[in-house]
Amino acid sequence: MKCCLCKEREATVHLTQIVGDKMQKLDLCEECARSKGVNDPTGFSLADLLLGLSGSQETEPRPRSGELRCPHCGFSQAEFKKLGRFGCPECYQTFAEGLDDLLKTMHKGVRHVGKVPKAYRGVEDLKRRLQRLQQELARAVQEENFERAAELRDEIKQLQARLTTPRGH
Amino acid sequence: MELKEFLPPASEVARRTGPQDRIVLSSRVRLARNLKGFPFPGWAKRADRLQVYEKVAGAVAEVPALAGCFCETLDKLSALERQLLVERHLISREHAARTSGGGVVLNRQETLCLMINEEDHLRMQSLRPGLQLREAWAELDALDSLLEEHLEYAFSPEYGYLTACPTNVGTGIRVSAMLHLPGLVLSEQINAIIQSVNKLGLAVRGLYGEGTEALGNVFQVSNQMTLGESEQTILEKLDKVLRQLIEFEENARASLIEKNPKMVYNHIGRAYGILANAHIIASKEAMNMLSLMRLGVDLGMFPGVDRSLTDELFLLIQPAHLQSLHAEKLQAEERDILRADMIRERLRSVSRPGPPLPAPGSGG
Numbered sequence: 001m002k003c004c005l006c007k008e009r010e011a012t013v014h015l016t017q018i019v020g021d022k023m024q025k026l027d028l029c030e031e032c033a034r035s036k037g038v039n040d041p042t043g044f045s046l047a048d049l050l051l052g053l054s055g056s057q058e059t060e061p062r063p064r065s066g067e068l069r070c071p072h073c074g075f076s077q078a079e080f081k082k083l084g085r086f087g088c089p090e091c092y093q094t095f096a097e098g099l100d101d102l103l104k105t106m107h108k109g110v111r112h113v114g115k116v117p118k119a120y121r122g123v124e125d126l127k128r129r130l131q132r133l134q135q136e137l138a139r140a141v142q143e144e145n146f147e148r149a150a151e152l153r154d155e156i157k158q159l160q161a162r163l164t165t166p167r168g169h
Numbered sequence: 170m171e172l173k174e175f176l177p178p179a180s181e182v183a184r185r186t187g188p189q190d191r192i193v194l195s196s197r198v199r200l201a202r203n204l205k206g207f208p209f210p211g212w213a214k215r216a217d218r219l220q221v222y223e224k225v226a227g228a229v230a231e232v233p234a235l236a237g238c239f240c241e242t243l244d245k246l247s248a249l250e251r252q253l254l255v256e257r258h259l260i261s262r263e264h265a266a267r268t269s270g271g272g273v274v275l276n277r278q279e280t281l282c283l284m285i286n287e288e289d290h291l292r293m294q295s296l297r298p299g300l301q302l303r304e305a306w307a308e309l310d311a312l313d314s315l316l317e318e319h320l321e322y323a324f325s326p327e328y329g330y331l332t333a334c335p336t337n338v339g340t341g342i343r344v345s346a347m348l349h350l351p352g353l354v355l356s357e358q359i360n361a362i363i364q365s366v367n368k369l370g371l372a373v374r375g376l377y378g379e380g381t382e383a384l385g386n387v388f389q390v391s392n393q394m395t396l397g398e399s400e401q402t403i404l405e406k407l408d409k410v411l412r413q414l415i416e417f418e419e420n421a422r423a424s425l426i427e428k429n430p431k432m433v434y435n436h437i438g439r440a441y442g443i444l445a446n447a448h449i450i451a452s453k454e455a456m457n458m459l460s461l462m463r464l465g466v467d468l469g470m471f472p473g474v475d476r477s478l479t480d481e482l483f484l485l486i487q488p489a490h491l492q493s494l495h496a497e498k499l500q501a502e503e504r505d506i507l508r509a510d511m512i513r514e515r516l517r518s519v520s521r522p523g524p525p526l527p528a529p530g531s532g533g
Contacts, residue, residue, distance in 0.1 A: 084335075087209060089206075089207075092325060103328075103396055108396065112329030112396060113399045113402075114340040117322050117324050151402060155399055
């Protein structure tokens with residue numbers, strides 16, 4: 001098996017992290033493992049590594065000088081990698097590329113389910129969200145992930161109830 | 170008004186009761202919210218942070234549920250006052266350390282507490298004694314809806330409420346409970362339990378939250394994932410796990426008493442011995458001993474003694490609380506002496522622990 005970072009050397013370090021019901025696996029060579037700080041068990045998380053991974057792939061098509069910066073707050077991708085936090089709410093837009101992959105490592109899903117501020121509580125929006133959840137449900141059933149499917153069904157029920165009673169949540 | 174006058178005394182805090190409070194010390198729901206158009210506090214310039222503070226404080230003043238609350242910037246509070254808030258679990262240690270533009274809003278019952286310019290612009294919390302997650306959520310949900318009429322939240326239909334750290338994005342909710350688990354610690358099951366709770370995607374932390382030690386056998390259990398599940402789903406899941414943990418703890422206590430009673434009595438008897446006789450005691454040791462004494466109270470080994478005795482001491486012996494009882498600045502060594510004096514004094518009327526009484530209530 002080749003290292004999934006350098007794709008050259010033989011992978012000798014195999015990592016598995018379970019978050020919730022999801023399992024993530026990484027296979028690294030010794031050199032890449034060391035450079036990513038995998039030897040330090042306290043400071044290590046697959047999320048960081050995966051984030052770094054997606055970043056290193058991104059730098060190839062993008063020239064080094066044109067580092068992506070948030071036009072609203074000036075926050076850069078490098079700073080995000082270092083701090084693990086964004087600079088402003090708009091950064092979610094600016095750094096949208098690869099964000100879903102990162103969110104997947106942290107959360108149950110990558111789209112919001114739950115309370116919505118009144119200003120965003122338009123019926124159209126709810127319908128769109130409902131549609132998306134139903135697609136996700138179909139996928140979960142297909143993947144035989146019945147636990148997730150049951151949860152999605154509950155979310156859909158809650159959303160449908162909200163659609164019939166305009167203001168509640 | 171001074172914070173010290175505003176905070177209810179420890180004796181009042183210790184007498185608050187709630188469902189399952191034999192094991193669940195408190196329930197908490199927290200929501201993270203940010204204002205549209207402003208950088209997050211960690212990246213914002215001071216001027217932006219001050220502006221955010223003014224906006225949030227202005228909205229707070231408009232909400233009837235927060236009428237008469239304490240609302241102040243952190244730089245107006247002394248280090249001691251900020252530490253008092255940490256020891257009451259009202260603000261985080263990080264918030265206490267960073268003052269510029271930071272603020273705190275607290276109601277008199279200590280059921281609602283807002284941190285302004287912590288990691289996010291607004292972190293509001295609802296706190297209840299015992300296991301009351303639903304009640305805490307209902308109150309906070311209502312407060313959030315009221316504040317929303319005066320503040321424009323940063324929200325995206327895809328990612329939900331936008332937060333500084335993507336680990337909080339979506340609902341921005343953290344549901345947690347503080348558990349007293351001496352039975353699981355004494356029976357050495359705690360590590361296995363923590364691991365299995367972690368596998369469910371829940372976090373287990375120490376007394377003061379992230380990266381802290383489980384002093385006094387107190388553990389904080391909370392959700393970690395905030396995106397892709399509704400508040401209701403997150404809350405129900407945590408509630409289910411907590412009820413299971415309560416059962417595990419009760420079972421651990423029962424089986425310890427059945428299989429190894431001398432070990433349990435020994436721990437509790439020694440804890441009493443130290444607390445009732447020590448002349449110098451550090452807060453860490455005192456908390457661990459008080460935890461065992463609380464277990465003794467639960468098991469009926471201290472007839473006539475109420476849990477509020479140990480719970481009040483648990484709060485009073487912490488450094489800032491102890492310091493606030495004395496006018497002059499205390500050194501750590503002096504605190505250890507005064508702490509021991511206070512505990513001895515409080516335990517003067519408490520007799521040595523006996524074997525557990527098969528009295529009503531000792532079973533559960």
